[in-house]
Amino acid sequence: MQKAILEARKQEYRPDTTDIANVVLFLAAFVGIWQLVSNIGIFPSVLMPTPAKVIETIARLVTDSSMTVGIGVTMWRLLAGFAMAVGIGGAVGLTMVKFQGFGKTMSSFAVGLLTFPSIAWVPFSILLIGFNDFGILFVVIMASVFSVMTSTYGSIRNVPPIYIRAAKNMGASGFALLRYVMIPAATPSLIMGIRQAWSFAWHALIGAEILITTLYGLGHVLHVGREFNDMSQIIAVMIAIFAIGLLVDRLVFMRLEEKVRARWGLNQHNE
Amino acid sequence: MAQIEQEYQGNVILELKEVSKTFPQVEKNSDPRRHGVLDRLNLRVREGEFVTIVGTSGCGKSTLLNIIAGLDAPDSGSISAKRDNKNTGKAERVVIFQEGALFPWLTVTDNVEFGLKIAGIPKELRKEIASNFIEMVSLTRFAGSYVYQLSGGMKQRVAIARALALDPQILLMDEPFAALDVQTREILHEQLLQIHKSTGKTILFVTHNINEAVQLGDRIILLSPHTRGIKREIVIDYPKPHDIDSPEISAIRRELLNELQEDFKFAKSHP
Numbered sequence: 402m403q404k405a406i407l408e409a410r411k412q413e414y415r416p417d418t419t420d421i422a423n424v425v426l427f428l429a430a431f432v433g434i435w436q437l438v439s440n441i442g443i444f445p446s447v448l449m450p451t452p453a454k455v456i457e458t459i460a461r462l463v464t465d466s467s468m469t470v471g472i473g474v475t476m477w478r479l480l481a482g483f484a485m486a487v488g489i490g491g492a493v494g495l496t497m498v499k500f501q502g503f504g505k506t507m508s509s510f511a512v513g514l515l516t517f518p519s520i521a522w523v524p525f526s527i528l529l530i531g532f533n534d535f536g537i538l539f540v541v542i543m544a545s546v547f548s549v550m551t552s553t554y555g556s557i558r559n560v561p562p563i564y565i566r567a568a569k570n571m572g573a574s575g576f577a578l579l580r581y582v583m584i585p586a587a588t589p590s591l592i593m594g595i596r597q598a599w600s601f602a603w604h605a606l607i608g609a610e611i612l613i614t615t616l617y618g619l620g621h622v623l624h625v626g627r628e629f630n631d632m633s634q635i636i637a638v639m640i641a642i643f644a645i646g647l648l649v650d651r652l653v654f655m656r657l658e659e660k661v662r663a664r665w666g667l668n669q670h671n672e
Numbered sequence: 673m674a675q676i677e678q679e680y681q682g683n684v685i686l687e688l689k690e691v692s693k694t695f696p697q698v699e700k701n702s703d704p705r706r707h708g709v710l711d712r713l714n715l716r717v718r719e720g721e722f723v724t725i726v727g728t729s730g731c732g733k734s735t736l737l738n739i740i741a742g743l744d745a746p747d748s749g750s751i752s753a754k755r756d757n758k759n760t761g762k763a764e765r766v767v768i769f770q771e772g773a774l775f776p777w778l779t780v781t782d783n784v785e786f787g788l789k790i791a792g793i794p795k796e797l798r799k800e801i802a803s804n805f806i807e808m809v810s811l812t813r814f815a816g817s818y819v820y821q822l823s824g825g826m827k828q829r830v831a832i833a834r835a836l837a838l839d840p841q842i843l844l845m846d847e848p849f850a851a852l853d854v855q856t857r858e859i860l861h862e863q864l865l866q867i868h869k870s871t872g873k874t875i876l877f878v879t880h881n882i883n884e885a886v887q888l889g890d891r892i893i894l895l896s897p898h899t900r901g902i903k904r905e906i907v908i909d910y911p912k913p914h915d916i917d918s919p920e921i922s923a924i925r926r927e928l929l930n931e932l933q934e935d936f937k938f939a940k941s942h943p
């Protein structure tokens with residue numbers, strides 16, 4: 402019987418074929434309508450290139466490596482900025498848990514900054530840091546660090562007290578309690594916060610790359626497309642941005658969240 | 673009573689003297705009066721004894737157990753326990769909660785090893801101890817399973833193994849089987865008595881179920897909201913498991929039931 406349960410669990414992680422079929426169907430319909438609109442010619446063809454033209458542009462951007470380098474640079478910035486946001490936000494969040502008064506003050510401050518549009522950091526960053534990678538990283542970090550901070554603070558404070566009591570009763574205290582009980586117990590909720598922080602970082606990064614012009618990055622390629630009135634290039638980059646966002650969210654965060662939820666026993670409604 | 677006193681000389685493992693505990697009034701925070709739960713309670717427990725504690729809901733059974741466990745501090749009074757420096761873990765009195773309080777992010781083995789890891793026991797020794805106790809509760813086949821893959825009865829068996837692995841002097845059980853179905857509970861009663869016999873551990877077992885109390889206990893303690901302490905003590909000197917249908921045990925059962933009904937009426941009229 403236990404085997405059967407384990408088998409059933411394994412199947413939960415298999416990619417859902419109907420899900421994939423739905424995506425394919427949707428894409429086909431989307432491309433079909435797009436082709437139709439370009440054929441009718443409501444917009445001049447410079448402004449509404451056909452799907453074939455965009456695919457051609459994607460091929461060109463890949464072969465002259467502006468797309469691949471752009472993706473590489475953008476992803477590097479994203480990872481660096483996001484990692485720093487997680488590091489800083491996590492550390493401050495833990496400090497907030499440790500020092501109640503600081504936690505309360507910082508929490509209302511951070512919650513306020515959560516709704517602050519990250520693009521509004523751009524002028525500040527340009528003047529403070531300049532038109533370079535660090536200027537972009539600054540915006541990315543400011544966009545996501547408060548989300549990590551509030552989620553770390555909230556998740557750890559919401560750890561079921563029974564776990565902490567049990568752990569204390571078994572001799573855990575101080576750092577061991579944090580490391581082996583509070584953080585793991587907070588993980589399902591932490592992952593949701595980090596997923597949100599990642600999406601904030603992603604939005605901010607593309608915005609910053611368009612406005613803080615350096616020579617590389619997807620946002621830069623998008624910017625160049627606008628400078629040369631090349632709609633086909635703009636759409637090609639938009640597709641890349643869309644695909645990256647979707648893939649990382651699905652393949653990394655959603656999977657992680659599902660796995661953690663299942664293991665932590667939070668998917669009981671599936672039984 | 674005098675006889676009990678005499679018998680206790682020398683091998684008392686736990687002694688509570690004049691223990692009192694109050695809580696702030698829940699509804700009216702401004703009310704300076706406090707809600708008294710335990711009032712100058714005295715209790716002595718003999719080494720290896722199986723004591724069951726019964727009482728109406730809210731009479732302070734969990735409070736008493738938490739105080740003994742060191743999870744809560746009494747307002748006044750003292751708790752002294754015979755020290756035993758040989759034990760493997762850091763914990764001398766380990767609680768088994770109704771909900772089990774197992775850590776869902778750990779496997780059965782890692783749950784059982786938890787306290788040992790905190791105490792800095794080397795890995796090989798930890799593994800050996802854990803596998804011994806997992807075997808004792810007959811869960812060897814599930815050693816690598818996660819908590820969500822276990823039934824309610826299995827979870828409580830893991831909780832028992834996790835507590836025993838620390839080699840505590842006293843096992844404190846707070847309605848550990850209350851959420852289980854009758855058949856599972858019967859099986860666990862048998863296993864627990866077996867474990868009690870083979871390990872010789874002192875057990876304090878809280879329940880609101882009179883049958884459970886008379887079946888398992890060498891001594892039954894009735895806590896009452898009326899006296900805010902121990903109202904009755906009954907020693908059952910028959911071989912275990914006690915047959916609840918035998919005339920002697922039935923008489924004790926009826927006696928306890930009457931007392932409980934009185935307390936229940938009292939609790940209703942003094943909310």
Ligand SMILES: Nc1ncnc2c1ncn2[C@@H]1O[C@H](COP(=O)(O)OP(=O)(O)O)[C@@H](O)[C@H]1O
Nearest residue numbers: 695696698709728729730731732733734735736
């Ligand atoms: N942390 C707490 N704060 C305030 N009141 C509490 C707290 N814990 C328990 N109480 C009160 O103390 C009384 C005894 O509770 P408890 O020991 O949990 O009862 P039992 O386990 O016998 O059902 C109850 O009236 C409960 O409301």
Ligand SMILES: [Mg+2]
Nearest residue numbers: 733734735846
């Ligand atoms: Mg209770």
